Amino acid sequence: MSEEGxxxxxxKSRVPMREQAPLVRAKNFEEVPYGYSEEEAIQEAKRCxxxxxxxxxxxCPVNVKIPEFVGLIAEGKFAEAARKLKETNALPAVxxxxxxxxxxxxxxCILGKKGEPVAVGNLERFAADWExxxxxxxxxxxxxxxxxxxxxxxxxxxxxxxxxxxxxxGFDVTIFEALHETGGVxxxxxxxxxxxxxxxxxxxxFLEKLGVTIExxxxxxxxxxxxDLLNDEGYSAVFVGSGAGLxxxxxxxxxxxxxVYSANEYLTRSNLMRAYxxxxxxxxxxxxxxxxxxxxxxxxxxxxxxxxLGADKSMIVYRxxxxxxxxxxxEVHHAEEEGIEFNLLCNPVEILxxxxxxxxxxxxxxMELGEPDASGRRKPVVVAGSEYDIPxxxxxxxxxxxxxxxxxxxxxxxxxxxxxxxxTDETTGRTSKKFVYAGGDIVTGxxxxxxxxxxxxxxxxxxxxDLK
Amino acid sequence: MFRIxxxxxxxxxxxxxxxxxxxxxxxxxxxxxxxxxxxxxSERIPLTIANANADEGWIEIIFQVxxxxxxxxxxxxxxxxxxxxxxxxxxxxxxxxxxxxxCIGGGVGVAPLYPIVCALKAAGNELTTVIGARNKSLLILxxxxxxxxxxxxxxxxxxxxGRKGFVSDVFKELIGxxxxxxxxFVIGPVMMMKVTTTLTVAEKIPxxxxxxxxxxxxxxxxxxxxxxxxxxxxxACVDGPEFDAAGIDWNELIRRLNSYKMxxxxxxxxxxxxxxxxxx
Numbered sequence: 001m002s003e004e005g006x007x008x009x010x011x012k013s014r015v016p017m018r019e020q021a022p023l024v025r026a027k028n029f030e031e032v033p034y035g036y037s038e039e040e041a042i043q044e045a046k047r048c049x050x051x052x053x054x055x056x057x058x059x060c061p062v063n064v065k066i067p068e069f070v071g072l073i074a075e076g077k078f079a080e081a082a083r084k085l086k087e088t089n090a091l092p093a094v095x096x097x098x099x100x101x102x103x104x105x106x107x108x109c110i111l112g113k114k115g116e117p118v119a120v121g122n123l124e125r126f127a128a129d130w131e132x133x134x135x136x137x138x139x140x141x142x143x144x145x146x147x148x149x150x151x152x153x154x155x156x157x158x159x160x161x162x163x164x165x166x167x168x169x170g171f172d173v174t175i176f177e178a179l180h181e182t183g184g185v186x187x188x189x190x191x192x193x194x195x196x197x198x199x200x201x202x203x204x205x206f207l208e209k210l211g212v213t214i215e216x217x218x219x220x221x222x223x224x225x226x227x228d229l230l231n232d233e234g235y236s237a238v239f240v241g242s243g244a245g246l247x248x249x250x251x252x253x254x255x256x257x258x259x260v261y262s263a264n265e266y267l268t269r270s271n272l273m274r275a276y277x278x279x280x281x282x283x284x285x286x287x288x289x290x291x292x293x294x295x296x297x298x299x300x301x302x303x304x305x306x307x308x309l310g311a312d313k314s315m316i317v318y319r320x321x322x323x324x325x326x327x328x329x330x331e332v333h334h335a336e337e338e339g340i341e342f343n344l345l346c347n348p349v350e351i352l353x354x355x356x357x358x359x360x361x362x363x364x365x366x367m368e369l370g371e372p373d374a375s376g377r378r379k380p381v382v383v384a385g386s387e388y389d390i391p392x393x394x395x396x397x398x399x400x401x402x403x404x405x406x407x408x409x410x411x412x413x414x415x416x417x418x419x420x421x422x423x424t425d426e427t428t429g430r431t432s433k434k435f436v437y438a439g440g441d442i443v444t445g446x447x448x449x450x451x452x453x454x455x456x457x458x459x460x461x462x463x464x465x466d467l468k
Numbered sequence: 469m470f471r472i473x474x475x476x477x478x479x480x481x482x483x484x485x486x487x488x489x490x491x492x493x494x495x496x497x498x499x500x501x502x503x504x505x506x507x508x509x510s511e512r513i514p515l516t517i518a519n520a521n522a523d524e525g526w527i528e529i530i531f532q533v534x535x536x537x538x539x540x541x542x543x544x545x546x547x548x549x550x551x552x553x554x555x556x557x558x559x560x561x562x563x564x565x566x567x568x569x570x571c572i573g574g575g576v577g578v579a580p581l582y583p584i585v586c587a588l589k590a591a592g593n594e595l596t597t598v599i600g601a602r603n604k605s606l607l608i609l610x611x612x613x614x615x616x617x618x619x620x621x622x623x624x625x626x627x628x629x630g631r632k633g634f635v636s637d638v639f640k641e642l643i644g645x646x647x648x649x650x651x652x653f654v655i656g657p658v659m660m661m662k663v664t665t666t667l668t669v670a671e672k673i674p675x676x677x678x679x680x681x682x683x684x685x686x687x688x689x690x691x692x693x694x695x696x697x698x699x700x701x702x703x704a705c706v707d708g709p710e711f712d713a714a715g716i717d718w719n720e721l722i723r724r725l726n727s728y729k730m731x732x733x734x735x736x737x738x739x740x741x742x743x744x745x746x747x748x
Contacts, residue, residue: 178554178685178687179554179685180505180512180551180552180554188685188689216552217552217553217554218491218554219554219555219557219687222495222555222556222557222687223491223492223495223554223555223556224491224495243689245688245689246688246689246691246703246706247689247690247691249691249694249701251701255701256694256695256696256701256720256724258723258724258726258727259727261692262690262691262692264689264690264691265684265690265691265692268684268685268689268690269684272684273511273512273684279509280509281509281510281511281536281537282511282512282684283728285727356723357720357723357724404687404688404689405688405706406687406688406706
């Protein structure tokens with residue numbers, strides 16, 4: 001037996017997370033990893049070196065007090081660990097699951113230099129789950145009401161974080177959500193098998209217990225504008241966390257054929273509308289051969305969803321090579337284990353259909369990597385005469401989004417970039433309009449849950465300062 | 469929750485609900501729609517706002533029972549509530565004083581045409597309104613439409629009310645009589661819109677059609693409602709629902725509207741196959 005990976009007592013390897021077997025989980029929507037047991041969590045937590053100058057904390061966009069909460073787990077003080085986490089992170093059960101720890105906290109861990117870093121994400125998830133499952137979640141005391149109202153647009157990670165910070169400071173906080181369910185991308189985008197909806201629901205219930213009001217089916221820019229909120233409805237400030245927006249398409253022939261979805265639509269049907277369940281009234285094409293175009297986390301989610309909906313074969317088509325894929329390594333690994341086929345250096349040029357418009361194949365060309373482009377990644381170039389068809393009945397386009405113009409177009413004094421994102425001062429979250437703040441994907445373009453949360457937190461700090 | 473203040477049957481399969489929705493009533497303009505979900509088990513479906521009163525805080529929707537969701541909606545009684553309702557969505561109809569306007573509505577499409585007729589009238593246009601349905605019992609909003617129009621022509625396929633024939637036949641007659649129109653608004657079943665707007669466009673009348681493709685969120689997020697207009701992909705929920713009829717790819721729209729119909733019947737066939745297998 002090799003030294004690495006099997007030794008759970010030493011400092012070198014981490015305690016592995018038990019998971020559903022790949023071929024079993026590929027047929028269900030239940031969460032893939034099971035989470036640590038108490039013993040496993042303690043064992044993993046004990047690996048932490050308790051560095052005097054913890055680099056992991058610097059690697060975290062919201063500076064979670066990592067050595068402290070990990071230390072509490074090592075001592076078996078699980079509820080205390082969860083509360084320590086919540087001092088800086090409003091959604092630890094979510095972040096423990098979907099944060100790219102390998103690029104953040106864990107990438108800075110000293111242990112990672114010679115072996116595996118401490119499994120900060122797994123431990124975060126453990127503490128938050130333990131507190132919730134044991135029913136010992138504490139409702140922290142909020143400051144006395146200050147009589148000022150703040151509106152939050154969107155109930156995704158940015159909005160939820162901002163709301164959590166402000167309610168504790170004594171503000172009256174109302175979240176306006178366009179959909180019928182709260183959570184934003186956490187409910188319509190990220191699938192159940194990666195982030196159970198029950199967890200998101202509990203986090204939102206927690207905010208409601210703190211006193212946050214939630215208005216569902218309320219579209220800012222339509223049902224009321226930002227100016228209505230500020231001028232007529234008595235709000236002193238508005239935070240815009242409206243999310244990534246409109247799906248991009250490739251502008252190739254056949255893109256409106258039947259069986260072609262944006263990843264947003266495909267995932268919304270499956271996640272938000274629960275089309276995977278036989279009791280759902282919302283239909284979805286359960287392709288036998290599904291192709292997802294793109295190489296990000298959303299593409300992995302879509303391809304893995306297609307498999308769970310019953311595809312015999314679920315394929316990824318990506319125009320660059322594996323090294324350039326923006327998806328988390330762990331997600332790519334999970335997808336590979338489940339049998340997703342990766343067609344790399346492959347670019348779609350047309351979507352073919354039968355006479356009724358139903359998709360029959362994706363026509364692609366082979367690519368090779370040329371000189372680095374503006375992003376620093378080697379630019380894919382078409383291999384002449386390499387056209388070929390991949391038979392399929394569902395095509396899911398997961399190549400990104402453009403910002404939703406709903407708020408900028410109805411609030412003319414908010415400055416937007418040439419890409420349509422809202423321009424803010426990064427360090428404060430302030431927009432060009434007084435008492436209007438923004439954060440998350442509407443500012444950065446598609447990014448991560450934790451970055452959106454960080455932005456929600458920064459904006460909350462500015463709101464507290466500006467409304468003094 | 470959005471209370472049903474009034475529930476009326478307009479024809480055999482068509483219902484009018486007045487809903488308590490003060491915020492939407494306050495903001496809505498002609499041509500806009502809402503998305504609703506009657507119960508937690510239902511789909512989200514788009515429906516045009518057929519009428520509204522900002523002072524009294526209500527909107528009206530008119531729908532035809534065609535599938536599962538509209539069936540569930542129809543089963544809700546006066547005084548009970550619709551679980552989810554969001555809007556007003558889409559761009560309002562562009563209203564100006566065009567001069568002489570032709571408004572053509574077919575079937576339940578007469579409902580979304582009504583607020584447009586009212587707005588055009590209020591803007592000082594001279595209105596010729598043509599509404600049609602398969603038969604007398606399916607013809608809706610006759611009185612309301614007549615009251616707004618300078619010339620009102622009802623028609624039924626079987627001649628049981630008004631003249632006999634299609635709305636497109638009426639249009640041909642009007643043109644034959646030398647009538648000239650500055651703008652046309654056409655709403656109805658997609659095939660009726662395709663046929664009728666082909667005629668109006670051929671007469672060089674600027675024509676607008678209101679499209680009702682499959683949607684989920686209605687705010688641009690899912691892209692399910694995409695339609696090709698002048699060779700460009702548009703999202704009906706945010707770029708529409710009204711488009712220049714001359715540029716609409718009608719065949720693509722018809723195919724996309726049928727996506728799940730064919731899928732459902734396929735599923736039914738599959739199901740039958742299993743049953744036959746079991747019987748053997």
